[in-house]
Amino acid sequence: MANERVTDIVERLALPIVEQAGVELVEVEYRKEGSNWYLRVYIDKEGGVDIDDCSHVSEQLSDELDRVDPIPNSYFLEVSSPGAERPLKKPADFYKAVGERVHIRLYEPLLGQKTFDGTLLSYNEQELEVEYIDKTAAKRVILPVSKVASARLSVWL
Template sequence: MAKERVTDIVERLVQPIAEAQHVELVDVEYKKEGANWYLRVFIDKPEGVDIDDCSRVSEQLSEQLDIVDPIPTAYFLEVSSPGAERPLKKPADFVRAVGEYVHISLYEPLDGQKVFEGFLRNYEETQLTLEIRIKTRTKEVVIPTEKIAQARLAVQL
């Protein structure tokens, strides 16, 4: 059996904490930056999270991490809002983002392009429709969901 990923273990630990605090678990990230490892947990709620929300989740998660001890090396735990460019990972994220301006990166080119930004007009399990602007005209692009490497909300410039 393959060793369980740190992010999967942390997601399982933090999910009930997030639910009890009435916040949504958006993402868990574990990565090395320079000489240090960071465990980042992103939470949100419709009216936005504040420092108290982050602090409560951080304290409770820290206690659980001390008990389970899934990370053998030293790391920094950060709990925060996903910010304006919130990642879109789950189907519910995409459904909620219909009508929003998004940034989509693909694993392989579609019509010679791997990066698209535009308004998410429709989402289905197998594809999404993006309205992009090319100079002075708009065009709809249908993107198969299996080609999506990363997706997030974007700030329109």
């Protein structure tokens, strides 16, 4: 465990807990903010999670973290929904997001820009197609998945 990242360890511990709870593990974050460390676990399910889902997963995961004790310093555990602008990380996230509004940020500019806000038209593991508005005209762009720095659902008018 010494060479594993905290997020990888927590993900491995959390997976059976979230599966038993009937929810999906979206993301695990471990970061320092000010003088405090935060372990954030984001869960979701069809129709969204509620406070009972978050509380149940939090209690179970807290017990497992106490048992295994993989984090040497103190931290705050937070279990919550990823929100309306959930990150797209796994292929399944992208497939589910086809037809939805997305915000894509690239590592380097393509067609003179690093960000694309639009509708995800298609996805495969090599590329995704986005329809976006450039000035006043709708345009389509094919983005190589290898160039995507981050992607999330987008709530915009």
